[in-house]
Amino acid sequence: MARRKSNTSATGANMDSLLDALTNVVGILVIVLVAVQLSSQEAARRMEEMIAQIDPAEQERIKQAAKDSEAKLEEMKLALQTESDKEKIDPEKLLAMLQDDIAAAELKAKKDLLAAEAAEKEAEEKKLAAEKLRRSLMAQLATLEEKEKEFTVAKTDLLAKLENMPTLNAPPPKEVRPPTPKDIPRNKDGNALLQERKVLVSNGKVIPFVDPGKQMETAIKNRLKMIIDKNKINVGEGNYISNEAQAMKLIDEFNKDPAKNKYFDLKLVRAGRQIRVEIVPTEECGEEPEEAVRGIFGTVLRNMQGKWYLRYLVEPDSFETYMAMRKVTDSSGFYAGWTIIDPDSYLHSLSSGYNIGEKPPPRPPRDPGKPGPVKGVLD
Template sequence: MARRAPSEDDDGGLDSLLDTMTNVVGILVLVLIVTQMSVAEVVTRVTSESDIDEEKVAELEQQLLTKKKEAYELSRILVDPLDIDAEAQREELRKSKELLARRQKQIADSKKQMNEYAMKIESDREMAEKAATEIANTKQQREQMQTLIATSLEQKAKLEAMLDQTPKRQVAADVEVSIPNPRPAPPGSKEASFVCSGNQVFPVNAEVFRKRAEVKAKAIIQRLGLDRDPKAGIDPEKFTPLYEKLKDQDNFFDVEYYVQGKTWPRIRLTPREGRGATESMLATPRSRFRRDLLSQLDATKYYGRFYVLPDSFDVYVAARSVFSQQGILAGWEPQNEDWLYTTHITGGIRLGPPPPPPKNPPDPNAPKPKPASVID
């Protein structure tokens, strides 16, 4: 085959070929570069991974050694279930429970003992505080007592000095007092009453006052017609205001009218100040009191009865001396300081409806009570 002569078309083909070859070479170069880079990276990574694996291997070997030791220790502790003695284990468990119970009891006893110690300490502390307070009070009382003793000694010295300067007084005459001999009044004798108040003796003319009160009370009843209904009796609401307005008196007493318990009209005697007989009057035989009153008492018909208030014992003793001189029997009855002579009125006047008859009437054959001992 004959060769053709070169032409312009052939030049263009070579250029294209050269361009293609250039491109292929460039691509190959790039592939080579990339390949080299990948190989280097792979080498580096492999090298790095080799180093990490060695460290992990060493760590795992250490862990394996530890586990082997733990397995050895466990093999020493663990017992084969077939080798366990159940009775021995139960006995050991029972002993352990007993030991635990004893220890718990010891702990409880210890706590109780500690609480008791704490309470005792608190009690001792309170007792100590109380004792300290008592000591302080005792000290204060002792100081007060010393001051009082010093004051008393000083007052005693003053009184002794005053006593030394006081002239001696004559000793008063002895008072003769008879030994008490309580006994009833002689049969048939009447009581002559005397009130000893304000260290004076007041003769009581009670019978006259009772009669006057009876007359005045019956006058009220008749004027108001209060006795027309025996079942209803005397109305105390109508009777009392008029009765308690009444007054009476004599030379020795003011007489007050009053109703007791809305049932019984009574009188109350208040001594008139300065109207009684004094000790000097009793000591004078010709005094009016002795001449007009005491000399009129018949020793065979009367006996004296003295009601003595706390402030009048001396005048009572003087009066009893006069009675003894005249041979008149007498007795006395001490009273409190605000006592007043009171008595009923005659006539059997009772306010309100009459009381029901007694369920058990008195036995007429019953022995009579013994008379009161009014003589001493």
């Protein structure tokens, strides 16, 4: 019993020691807490003082630096996300995309190559054409230079001949007297009893427009009749062709294949409502006065003194021819006169007998009135 008592006493002493130790620890913790609290308050006060002392511009720079850091952080996040997405791309799809890009690049390269070859070919063709043109121009230049030499030689020769030519005196002036005018025979009413027939005197030749001849007139009528029948052209009263298209067809077909004549070319023309025949002398037409007396001119004029009077149309270079021919016709008993005309100014034409359009109604008779003065002097 005494031994157990000894154990209880020892335990109580230990508990007392433990309580003392706890009290000491609690005291220390209280002291530490108070110290920490005081340190925290002091640190907060100091931080407030430091913040108050920071420059506003420095504060703004710090804020901007913070924003920049946030932006960089966001960019890094996006980059990481992009890399993550790339890692998710199907390699086969990526390979197909690369193959398409390669094919497109090859196609473009082929097109560029073809374009370059075409441009090179075109440049070569232009070069050849330029060389050909240069050679042609050089040949022309050589020809011109040769002609220039020939011209210079010919010019020198002509000048030498001109210097050696004898001086020619002009012939004395020749006096020419026109024939004496003669009045045309007229009836009691003052109307001419003879029909006018024109004679062209040009280039020293006599051209008998007085009458192309019955043979020509018949040939023209037959040719027109054949075209009208062939194309079933409707010809009305008075030989009027009401359908203008048919009338123009008649003109065109005749001109493609006109009636043949050795001395004259024939051509149909429209003159208002009339269809006329133009008569143009050929190179074979026209005769010297001596030939004309025995040739076609003499044949046409034979025995026509009582029906025609002659109107000579004389070009300035053919006055002597006119005088020679006039002497012949005057001695044959023809009444005649003359008119000076400009060279190549006269065109002979006559009616074809056909007209275009509808035949106009007859005009009412006019009062004849008093007869006018008689005109009969030809020259």
